[in-house]
Amino acid sequence: MLRQGLRNCIRQFCSNGSEKTPPAGSFRSPWKILKEEFQAVQQGQPLPTELPVPREVDILVVGGGLIGSAVAYWVKQRHPKGVSLMVLEKDMSYTRASSTLSAGGLRHQFSMSENVELSMFCTDFLQNIKEHLSVLDQDPPSVPFNHQGYLFLVPPHKVEQCLKNHALQTELGAKIELLTRDRLKEKFPWLNLDGVELGTYGLEGEGWFDPYCLLQAFRQKNQSLGVRYVTGELTEFDFREERSMMGSESNTHKILDSAVIKGKDGKTYETRFAVVINCAGAWAGDVARKAMIGLGPGDLATPLPVEPRKRFVYAIHCPDGPGVASPMTIDSTLTYYRQDGYGGHYICGCSPTEENEPCTDDLEVNYDYFHDNVWPSLASRVPKFECLKLKSAWAGFYDYNTFDQNLIIGNHPYHRNMIFANGLSGHGVQHATGVGRAVMELIIDNDFKTIDLSRLGFERLIYKTPVFEQCIV
Ligand SMILES: Cc1cc2nc3c(=O)[nH]c(=O)nc-3n(C[C@H](O)[C@H](O)[C@H](O)COP(=O)(O)OP(=O)(O)OC[C@H]3O[C@@H](n4cnc5c(N)ncnc54)[C@H](O)[C@@H]3O)c2cc1C
Structure with missing residues (x-):
């Protein structure tokens, strides 16, 4: 988590991402940030509350459908003041979102x-x-x-x-x-x-049930809890590099650091985060690719097998x-x-x-x-x-989910700060509430506490061990 003190400083002095401000992805000491932001405010740039896209959040949720909104609800309900959370949604009218186009069915008849x-x-x-x-x-x-x-x-x-x-x-x-x-x-x-x-x-x-009404109820509650819904599209991720030593060898690890966002005004913004949750529904595979998932070596070689059908x-x-x-x-x-x-x-x-x-x-x-x-x-x-x-x-x-038509939930093995909640393949509206709670448990308790979903992690894709649900409709 980002340190509270630093967050408060940024809240007080944050600028609107003008050209003078370096991208959030490059390292700046707290003092340097303070100096830059103070100068920006002196130059008459807007206060953080007026910014269309925040410069920095603890948790970034990409996708504001039922899954993203349920994640936001559970996290903020557990920690209303301790965590800053932003839901990024490219289309607040939800005209193409699965949540609002679904049949709203809820059944207990599954095989798993x-x-x-x-x-x-x-x-x-x-x-x-x-x-x-x-x-x-x-x-x-x-x-x-x-x-x-x-x-x-x-x-x-x-x-x-x-x-x-x-x-x-x-x-x-x-x-x-x-x-x-x-x-x-x-x-x-x-x-x-x-x-x-x-x-x-x-x-x-x-x-x-009516998934649209449930989505609206989550959004209303979330806003009352301090969740910030921002209209914009995630277009890229920025990475920062961290060096570590393995014996005498030096390793470089690329860490997901910030999201490049196309705002509704057409401008480009950058938001730095500690954790990013992929709740992009049918487009989750695209979001994963922006983090090089499926395009790199080692653990990055396996793609997130989620596509629109x-x-x-x-x-x-x-x-x-x-x-x-x-x-x-x-x-x-x-x-x-x-x-x-x-x-x-x-x-x-x-x-x-x-x-x-x-x-x-x-x-x-x-x-x-x-x-x-x-x-x-x-x-x-x-x-x-x-x-x-x-x-x-x-x-x-x-x-x-083209691999086994089942939920994929949990951290990515390389990008530990990216969490998936994807691939529900036709049963996502009924599972959104429980999936949201499970993601909250992973973030806050570091483990599943209520329903054990550990069989449904990303690792099964790497080890090619599908977990098939027999009752897919
Ligand atoms: C016809 C149909 C019938 C269905 N029937 C049922 C049913 O009876 N029962 C059931 O449980 N499930 C059903 N489902 C499945 C269910 O709708 C989905 O599993 C569920 O809605 C997934 O929720 P979500 O929040 O992940 O996705 P979505 O609701 O699609 O939300 C994802 C959001 O991410 C946003 N997004 C994507 N990429 C970006 C980006 N780069 N930047 C910013 N925002 C982005 C999108 O705009 C979208 O609003 C049905 C689906 C369909 C299509």
């Missing part, structure tokens, strides 16, 4: 204990949201959470895995009911059960559809649907095969994909959907 526990924590958090995110003198946060549950339809060849998952989920306290075909028919009479052997249905704590969500109207008792239903083909409000409105979709991944240059929707893939699959499972109207659609990017 870490993922079950992260989801269960999200349920708990949402149920106690007023306690966590209320702000004095403001209306308490309201995040609509529909507790309709998830229903997975299981084909014969997946029954064994499903029973294993169910045993684990039950052991961890999740309330998931196993349903035979007869029970499925009785409970969900609108389903055609061809090719289905079993169903698993979430009785408690599963459903879907486009997913379509289709909004349909079917007044005679399955109705209000219908859960978020995941077919054995992985086509899903759920209600979207009342009055026969639903959303649905299906991830494409690896060979048919759509291009990621834009967020255009492929309507043929609905007609050729999603609708036939939907209608064969729920015959009532044979007659429906496609009302609208949108596309968003999964923050897709």
